[in-house]
Amino acid sequence: MIKFLKNIVVFLLITVIIGEIVVRVTHAVTDIPQRTIDDSGIQKYFPNQDGYWKGGDHQWVVNELGWPGELPDSNDNLINIIGDSYIENFMNPNECHQSTFLKENMKDYNFMEAARSGVSLIEAMEISKQTDTLNPKHTLIYVNNNDFLESIVEVKSLSDITQVNLTNNEIVFGKMKAPGAKKVLYTWKLLYYFYNRFPIGGNKKKKKKDALETTSKKDAERKTEHDDNILKLINYIKANYTISNKTLVFHPNSDHMIIDMCLNSGFNVIVLDSSNDSKDWTFGYDTHWTCYGHEKVAEQVSKNLLSNKSISLSN
């Protein structure tokens, strides 16, 4: 029995080592950059990292400021782009980033991205405080419905996301969730591969999600409550941040109620529309934009920026 168990342990160790090598060589999982929290409470990445996206087709880079993507050659005529995983855009190569496409369409301007997955609207506004020090001509903040709701403690308290407590008007900065476990998971690629490939309780999660969707349908009255909170959030932002040089870029199919509230409160708004495009903007396996999607988004944004007289591109 001892020989049997010993052989099993040795065999498993060898398998794990070889498995780790295979996963690394074939880039079977995406390399995940390490995060940190800066002095202002903003979660960003450790500067100057790079890694491969799943499959190894392209590399991502984190620049010296700790944001994904490359920095512009110059900060003259700068337009900042702030957003979540859509703008972070690890799933596409650098030439498919918003900054690249916008630069192609607006050659007189330079673009800088500051994005991280999970950024809420209020965190985007906090990030803009930092990026405003670069004296940009304008700032684009890409948002969807969730970015509003996730910003509000009263809707749901989320410890890993920066939120605002609208009762006492206080910003609650997000904390990193299980950083130790995540470090192990992202460093031990084979483990991360298994974690991705065979999610623990995957079906249960789906059932829970379905149940949540049913509940949210039942609780239509909650929407009114959410709308009140969103209006308070918009007013809070208006009172505490400069919004005249910022434009909210809404994802396609965003809630019109939220868009109207932003417009009525004096925000510059661009609403993306993919309904007339026969080709899908998103990947088949998730809702993030493909390279084509980013190109189309940038096309609509630059067109709006250049033609919309209410958006000022001068300081």
Place this chain on the structure above:
Amino acid sequence: MLFNSLEFFVFLPIVFALYWLIGGKRIKSQNLLVALASYVFYGWWDWRFLSLILFSSLVDYSIGLSLGKINKPSKRKLLLWISICVNLGFLGFFKYYNFFIDSLINSFTFFGKELSINTLNIILPVGISFYTFQTLSYTIDVYNKKLEPTKEFVGFMAFVSFFPQLVAGPIERATNLLPQFYKERSFNYANAVDGLRQVLWGLFKKIVIADNCAKYANIIFNNHDDYSGSTLLLGAFFFAFQIYGDFSGYSDIAIGISRLFGFNLKRNFAFPYFSRDIAEFWRRWHISLSTWFRDYLYIPLGGSKGGTKMKIRNTFIIFIVSGFWHGANWTFIVWGALNAIYFLPLLLLNKNRVNTDIVAQGKYLPSLKELGQIAFTFFITLIAWVFFRADSVAHAASYLENMFTLSLFNKFEVFPTTILLLTLFFIIVEWLGRAGEYAIERIDFMKKPLRWSFYVILIILMFSFTGEQQEFIYFQF
């Protein structure tokens, strides 16, 4: 609980450790552990149906004891029929009730009469066809005095519910498995290593071959109107390897796990796709079911000893019943009947036992004649699988109608190169290992580093090409 699930990878080492900690000399405690573990294993799926297994065990245990005491033939026969009625009654109700009601309604409608009987919303207990036949084999063998009735209930419970083969076989004979529960089991290194190897090969068959082939078989079968004959033929090919990988994979895992616990189960598959005629195929496919029907149905009916009419009748009965055992659908009945039609010429010409050896034994390649025979047998098996896989007889007929057109020579519309290469790798390994109990049994000729490298490659392939997790097909039977 599925063998290819995370829960099972936690469950198995725990049961294994407890089992050997108890030690082989404490047989009763080990049997109790096996019975409890088996009930947990089954209850993981649906605990409510544990009562069925328990009831079935109690009935056959009690009847066995009574058969041991009573000598009067009429009373013994009555007891046997009680066991048969109880066991087949459960099976009939859970598996066939709705089928019979639907068929009755359809027959009346055909003759212009409306019949108003409601079907029931019945859940089919997983593995009911397997453990029912296993317990029946016990009662019949005790009745035929081939086996002494057992007095030890826990051991009998463990025999009926033995988790490695509870839900999808192999259907064990009481004469083989039950006595093993009353013998001291000792841990045997070589046996355990061989068991693990068979588990590994079974998992490879299930995860890499069956689940990946299933994806394409489903696409092609579900949209058969959209595809050319060549693609439909490929769809049948995928299903042939799906069902083989799935079911023989399960059997390999079951046999391998049993060996870890010191039990030896009967072989269930013997490389059936290398058969040179359909009779050989049926000696190599789902052996535990074929031999069950042979011993408990075909031979009592007179087997092939009577005249031609009896031979034909018995052949049709055994194949149709075998088809019907698989499921309450006319497709399975047609599948059975078709196999009977394939088999009959060989039986009538006394050529059903021509190919009893291993094909091209000791050679790397078969002769042209053998290759032709294998290809022909595989092809007619494919045709039959279309009925097995189709949703209805009309679906199968339409599938075959679309397949046998000139478009059979068109370019494939679906051609997953990686999956086909993996299947080719699988066929090659099976061919090279066809002299063993399972394909990689005789891998010991390789030196340890090479052998272990091969195992690692199998594991990497499993994790790299994991298809969408599917339940084992035979669970539904």
